[in-house]
Structure formats: C-alpha cells, structure tokens
Amino acid sequence: MFTPSSSASARLAPISSSRPRQPFARPHSSLAQPLTTDRNSNTPSPFSFLNDDPASSNHGILPREGGGKLKIKSATTPEAKSRLLAKALPKTPAQPPRQESLTSAWVPQDRVEAMDAEEGPIGETEAVLVSVRVRPPNDAEMRSNQETSVWETPSWDEHSIKLPKGRDGVHQDREWMFDRILPPHTDNLRAYNTSAKAHVRSAMEGFNAVIFAYGQTASGKTFTLTGSPSNPGIIPLSVTDLFAQIRRTPDREFLLRASYLELYNETIIDLLSPSGRELTLSEGKKKGEVVINGLTECAVRTEEDVRGLLRRGEESRKVGQTDWNARSSRSHCVFRITIESRASRGQAEDANIGARTPGGRLKAAGDKTTRISTLSIIDLAGSEKHTSSKERNVEGRHINQSLLTLKLVISKLADMASKRNVTHVPYRDSKLTRLLQPSLSGDALISVICTVSPSALNLSESLSTLSFAQGLKRVVLRAERKEVVDPQALIQQDGGEETMTSKSSREKNQAMEKRLNELKSLILTSVNVQSSTGTHGQARPLSPTKLTYPKLDFDKSTTDLQEDLHAAQLRNAEQEDEIARLRLELEARPINPDARIIELQDEIAGLRMIAADYERHLLEPSRKVRDDVEKEWKTKVDKLEAQLESKKIWANRLDENFRAVTTENKQLVERCKDAESKVLQIMEWVNTALQDDRDPSSPSRNADVPMLVVSQDLDADDFGPSPSQAQNGLGGVGVGAGAAGPGSGPGGKATLTLSAKMTRAQFSQMDLASFGERFGTLTLGSRGRDGFRMLREESRMDLANELDDDTF
C-alpha cells in the first residue's frame, strides 16, 4: 500500500500480540514487533475513539444531499478555488446567530462548554507560542520508584519549569521560562485552551496557523494531539471549535477542506489517497512557497466528515512498537484544514452601502475578498536512542535526522532574528523542514507544544527538548491575514469572454454549473452548518432497491458507474492472474521439505547480509533527500542549459554578422582611400598641366605633360575613348589593360593612361573651356564630364564626395 515500503512490509508479519494495551509498559526487547499499520494491528489505535459511531461509515468523503462524494484536488490554485467559492456562495441574507447550546458527538459536552470558559492567549503574529508539557509518570516509572517528576512546575507560576539542585547531577538550580508550562496533571482541554485555541481561531480569521508537538518518543505528543474519548486532544477540540465558530459567525460563509499526509522515511504519503500514493514537493510561484503535488483534499461539512477522514488516514498510518512506547508514531503526520471564507452576500452588501474606501471612493456593493488560510496540526515522530529492533532503528535514523535538521533550521532562524550573519538555512536537508519552510520562514502563526518525560532516565533528551524550545522562542514570524481580492469579479470577466454559442462552451458551462452546485452544497453558514450529530441522525429510510444493493452509490452518474465497473473488472482479472500464479507455485512446491528449509536458510542468510549492509549505510536518509532535491534541480538546470544553448547560437550568429560587417567596412574604407589618392593624382596632374599652361614663364612650359597612370580595378567601359576623341585624333586619355591595351573586357583590371604623350604645347592649345570636352572621353561612370568640370571648380573634398565608389 505504501509505495516506498511495500516490499519491506510485505515480508513483515503483522503484530500478533493480543495483549491488551498497557500504557507506559516497557516491553521486553524480544517482544519488539515489526512495523505494521493499524489495519493489521490488534493494539488499539489512539484514534479508536473515532470509531465510536458506526453510522459514520462514509470515511470522511463528504455526504452531499443525496449522499454523493466530492473531492477537491489540491492541484487547483487557491485563487481558482476561491473564485469557485465566490461563485458558489448562495445569495442568502445574513442570519442572526443561533441561540442554542453547542454540542459535539466527538468531544464530551462538558469540554465543549469549557472550551470557551477559559480565556486563551491572544494569537501572536511575531513570536512562536511555546508550551512545555510534562507527562505523568507511567506504570514502569512508578514501579521503579520514579513516581516523582524530576521537574518542578510551581503552581503559582505557569511560565516556569525548574530542575532543582541535586536532581540527577545538577549542581545548581536551573530554570527555564516559556509561554505556558503544563504540569503532569493538566488535561488536554487546558492544553487546547492555552496553547492552541488562539491559533485555531486566528486560522478562522484568515491567518495560516501551525500547531505541532515536539518531544522524545513516549513523552506524550500523540496523547496531546489526539487524546482519548474521555480526554480528547487538540485535533478533535480544534475541529469542534471550528464548527462552533462557524455557527457563531453569521456574517461569514465558509468552505472547509481537509488533507492528511505522513512523512515516513523521507517519503511523503497521502493518507487520504486510496493507493497511499507517494507525493512530491516543488517550489511554488511565490518565493519560499512549497507545493505538495497531487495531495488529496476532501471537502468537509461536519465534524463527522473530519472524523471519518482521520479514521481513514489512521488506518494507513505507520505505527509500531518500540522499547519505550507500545504504539509509537514512526512517521511525522500533518493534518491540515484549509479554511476559505467570505462575507455573507446580504451582510456584505448591507454593510457597504454608502461606505467609502480609505481613498474616499464609494465602495462597490459586497465585500469582494475571500480569506484563505490553513490550520496544520503536526504530530512529529519522537526522537529516540538506539532501540533493540532493527526496523525501529532504520526508522529512528530517518526520524532523528529530520528532527536534527529541524533543530538546525530553528537555530539558524533564531540566529537570523538576532541579526547574526546567516547565509544559509538548510530547509532542503529534510522533507520535514521543506514542508514546514513557508511556516517557519514567517508566513504562519506557530504554536509548539514540547513534551518531556518526568523521568530522570530521560533527562538528557528532555534537556535537548527544552533547548529546542528556547530556540523557537527566538524565531520571528511575520504572519499576515491571507485575503484574495475580488475573486468574483475575476470569474465574471472569465465568463464574459466565452461565447455562449459553441457547443464546447455550453458543455463547459454545464460542467461549471454542476460543479458550482456541488460547491454550493459545501458552503457552511451559521444556519446550515450541521450540528455535530451530522446528517447521520436524520437518515431517511432506505428504498427496497437501495437495501438490496447497499454498496451501490445511487447518485453516481452512469459514466462514473461504468468507470467503477471497469476498475472492478480489472481488479478481477488481476486477482484471477494472481490465483493462477499461486496455483502454479503450489504445483511447483518442493517435494523434499528439508531441501526447501535449506534453501530458505540460505535466503535468510542473504537477507541478513543485506540488512547488515543497510545498517552500515547510516547516511541513507540524506542520500534519499539529496536524490529528490537533485531530481528537482536537474529539471531546472536542463531548462536553463537549453536556454543557454539557444543564446549561444544567437550570439555566434551575431558575432559572424559583426565580423562580416567589419570586413565590408574595412574594404569600403580601403576603396575610399584608394579613390581619394586617385583623385589627388588626377588633380595634381591636371593642376600641373593647367599651371604650366597659365604661366608662360614657367621653365617647364614646353616640356611634355607627364603621363598619368592610374591603376585600379576599373571597369574598362568607364574610361573608354569617346567617339569624338577618336575622330579628331587628339591624344587624350584612353584605357589600356597593361600590355593588353584598350578593350579589355568589362570588369577586368584596367589601367588609365594618357594613350600618347601630350606636349605642353599641345596641352596649352587646349582650350581650357573645352577641357572638359576633351577629357570628356573619360567617362567617369555616369558623371564623367561633369565630374571633370568639378575638378576645376570644386574643392578636393567635394570632388571626393562626388566621385563615389562607383567611379573607382
């Protein structure tokens, strides 16, 4: 049933002892029993009082009108649930509180009444409420003359616990102060009133609240939280109080959901899932938020529903017998109630008519906020020393390790509150601290009941518990009321976007309508909240058909019934396979029993070796935790790596582009420089020619104009001789490709030369005005002629601009 331990538990024999339960009796070590669940146990469960009422057999699945079942999975976000809640709230005007006395079939009447008689402390939002409860001596302690508690708890001071001088080796009086000390004679009601009531009621008001019991094994944690039929503990008292508060709060409407999980050997098990499924943790959207994936949450309408759920969970819980406790909790257990509430419609609308916001604007009719909070009650497994049972030892190591991590986390948080430099709080080192992370990091009101044994033999463990309690007192909380703003407006918007015409929308709406009707039946108001006797007292007589098929759920839809049938057929097929397998096994049974005995002895020896090996691996729990954490981080790392890879590709492309652009740029600059030098050369040549021409006294006047040679990757066509130049036979400028002469093909390497040496005289004859025309044979791209005119008239820069890259 329990995934991680199924193979182990399958090999273990169920508890066979039929001894009646003897509280505090220390059994002989050989009597230590292997781990089992309550289902197999003959030892009565501390929750046995839950079974009082045979009528409550629906195992906590909510009885709707008509007896259907409704479960809400926690996968939906709290906001989404609130939207549904808001939509589902019936528009009933607020009712005045009912003036009837409160009753409970779970908690004795005198205790229900006494619950309000005592004023509890106000729920603090900044400090952990720490109480220390000393258990009365048990039979074994009485027999060994330890009937007097080692602790002194003065009746005049309910905050002080003392270890007097001389008691068990202490040389001086030692005293500790806590919010509340609960001496051995204290009953559970007082423990509730002083150490839990304020937190339960704050949870009703929208604050997250956590109550947990911490202490050595057999020190009284389970007794404090669950109690007995005559002395119910904090869990039943809280549930009774929750429903009593709903009855007393006519101006609000409530929706309650319950879940129950167990942390066994670093594995989280859903105690309300029929398969006892293993759950995983992951980070939520908000910082520090931890999500329990797939946890079953059941809507509850009465105390009976809650009681049924607890009973169901208790059947699956891991308990076993240790040297110190006949029924020791071998796991940490978290019972959680999620409380959603909002103002009753009529009430909110009346209250807000004409009311203004702090900013002075008129408030919309109706209080649009929904409060969502959780009340978690945690029964921690007890820390323990080495026991005589190997199974217990393996569990004990896991338990001790997680409690050690809890201690470490608390001490780091306390250091942080004292402004000491804390770089890391090891929440991830155990599932327990991971689960508690949101609360411990300040998001909840916390009350801790630390339980200690009165015995001197347990002194060192008790001192360690007190030191943990002191650390808790230094932790600072920042709990705030949890409210979701205007969920109804959101759902109206969502609905408005949908077109009502399509078939799928209609189906969706019908499904939504059905869901809303189901939810409506869950809304608890001061008027409709079931009295604690629940619906069971008023059950209608069953019809003959229902009597014939008592197990059939007549309110199920055909599809659900078909699914059930299919599941039953599958189960049937599996069972048939199993029968066939067993038959074969039977047939293959060894004829020689002695050989079989030897075989089994070998097997036992092998198993012993495995067990010894397991024992050696003391760090097993941390490995399991590490594996889980690594798995969670690996997904994140893979995602980030994929992102990094695509960024790298993108960066490479960018780099290539940049390089290409830089090269192109360089080429352009080179071409530009080259073009500029060519232009300068031409200008110089022209200027020299013109200068000599203008100055008749120049000695070089009659000398030949030097030949202009311009080598460049020029298109030969650009410098082809003009037809007119060819005709008049003037030297002029032509294009040659080195020795190849004029006419080298387009795009080939060309040389711009004066095709014949021109004498200065010839040059001087050239009419300056027609210079352009003469040299017009130089067709500089599309602007040849104009370009040369510019040579004479424009500045060098202008020329460089003009002769752009398509010239040279």
Ligand SMILES: Nc1ncnc2c1ncn2[C@@H]1O[C@H](COP(=O)(O)OP(=O)(O)OP(=O)(O)O)[C@@H](O)[C@H]1O
């Ligand atoms: N205050 C009390 N008054 C009377 N009996 C008590 C009290 N506290 C504990 N006991 C009894 O002592 C025994 C051990 O208590 P309990 O099972 O609550 O211990 P625990 O701390 O939960 O142990 P573990 O960690 O092993 O589960 C039980 O038989 C319980 O009924």
